[in-house]
Amino acid sequence: MKVTVLGTGGGARAHIAKLAELGEEVHVGTRDVHATLARTEPDMMGTAPFKDFLAEHPGVELHSFGDAAAASDGLVINGIDGHNAVAALSAIADQLDGKTLIDYAVPFIYRHSPEHPWATPWGIMPKLDPCDSDSLGEQIQRALPRTRVVKSFVTQEQTTVVDPASVGGGDHTMFVAGDDPDAKQQATDLLKAYGWTDILDLGPLVCARGMEMYAHVHSAIGFGPGHQFGGHFGIKVVR
Ligand SMILES: NC(=O)c1ccc[n+]([C@@H]2O[C@H](COP(=O)([O-])OP(=O)(O)OC[C@H]3O[C@@H](n4cnc5c(N)ncnc54)[C@H](OP(=O)(O)O)[C@@H]3O)[C@@H](O)[C@H]2O)c1
Numbered sequence: 296m297k298v299t300v301l302g303t304g305g306g307a308r309a310h311i312a313k314l315a316e317l318g319e320e321v322h323v324g325t326r327d328v329h330a331t332l333a334r335t336e337p338d339m340m341g342t343a344p345f346k347d348f349l350a351e352h353p354g355v356e357l358h359s360f361g362d363a364a365a366a367s368d369g370l371v372i373n374g375i376d377g378h379n380a381v382a383a384l385s386a387i388a389d390q391l392d393g394k395t396l397i398d399y400a401v402p403f404i405y406r407h408s409p410e411h412p413w414a415t416p417w418g419i420m421p422k423l424d425p426c427d428s429d430s431l432g433e434q435i436q437r438a439l440p441r442t443r444v445v446k447s448f449v450t451q452e453q454t455t456v457v458d459p460a461s462v463g464g465g466d467h468t469m470f471v472a473g474d475d476p477d478a479k480q481q482a483t484d485l486l487k488a489y490g491w492t493d494i495l496d497l498g499p500l501v502c503a504r505g506m507e508m509y510a511h512v513h514s515a516i517g518f519g520p521g522h523q524f525g526g527h528f529g530i531k532v533v534r
Pocket residue numbers: 301302303304305306307308324325326327331374375376377378379383399400401402403447448449450451452453456
C-alpha cells in the first residue's frame with residue numbers, strides 16, 4: 296500500500312516508522328519540505344529534527360501536504376497539530392477526495408488562562424476546543440465531505456498505539472468511530488497489523504467527542520499523584 300502520514304511530529308513519526316517496518320510505501324506531508332529539512336535543532340518538545348529521523352528511515356518520502364495526500368492509494372493518517380488541522384486539510388481537499396483519513400489529532404489550545412488551572416508536569420493543562428457539543432473529527436468531516444473520516448488512536452500514547460503489546464501484553468482496548476463502514480474496516484485492519492486484538496467500534500463519528508475528551512482522563516491517570524505511569528498504560532473495556 297501507499298500510505299500517507301500528514302505531519303512530522305512525534306505522533307506522526309511513530310506511525311511512519313511502524314508503517315515502514317510493516318513494508319508499506321510511506322509518504323509524509325509537511326508544510327514546507329525545504330524548511331523542514333533545514334531544521335537542525337530539536338523542537339520545544341525536544342523532538343529531534345525531521346532530517347535525522349528521515350536518515351534513519353530510508354525509503355520514506357517527504358512532500359508538501361498536498362503532494363503527500365495525492366501519493367496515497369487510499370489511506371491517509373492525520374497528524375497535523377489539532378488547532379490547525381481543519382484549515383490545512385481543507386486546503387488539500389481535492390487530493391484527499393475519496394480517501395480514508397484516520398484522524399488522531401487532539402484539538403488542544405495550549406495558551407489559555409483558566410480561572411482554575413490544572414497543573415501538569417508540562418504546564419497548565421490545555422483546553423479542548425471544540426469540546427462537548429462538537430469535535431475536531433466532525434469538523435474535519437464537514438470540511439471534507441468527499442473524504443471518509445475515522446477517529447482513532449487518540450486514547451493512547453503514540454508509542455503504545457503502534458506497539459500495543461508493550462503494555463499488559465496487549466490486553467487493552469482501542470476505539471474507532473466514523474460514518475463509513477468501509478473506512479472503519481480499513482482503520483481496523485491497520486490496527487490489527489499494529490497488533491491490536493481488542494478494537495471497539497463506537498459507531499458514528501459523533502463519538503469522536505468522547506474520544507477527544509478522554510484526553511483529560513488520560514492525563515489524570517498518567518500524571519495523578521503517585522502514579523508516575525506517564526503515558527505508558529492501557530485502558531480495557533471489560534464486558
Ligand atoms: N496517540 C495519539 O493519538 C496522539 C499522540 C500524539 C499526539 N497526538 C495529537 O496529534 C496531533 C499531532 O501531534 P504530534 O505530536 O504528532 O505533532 P505536533 O507537534 O502537534 O504537530 C506537528 C505537525 O503539525 C503541523 N503544523 C503545526 N502548525 C501548523 C500550521 N499552522 N498549519 C499547518 N500545519 C501545522 C506541523 O507541520 P510541519 O511539518 O510543517 O512542521 C507538523 O507536521 C496533536 O493534535 C496531538 O495532540 C495524538
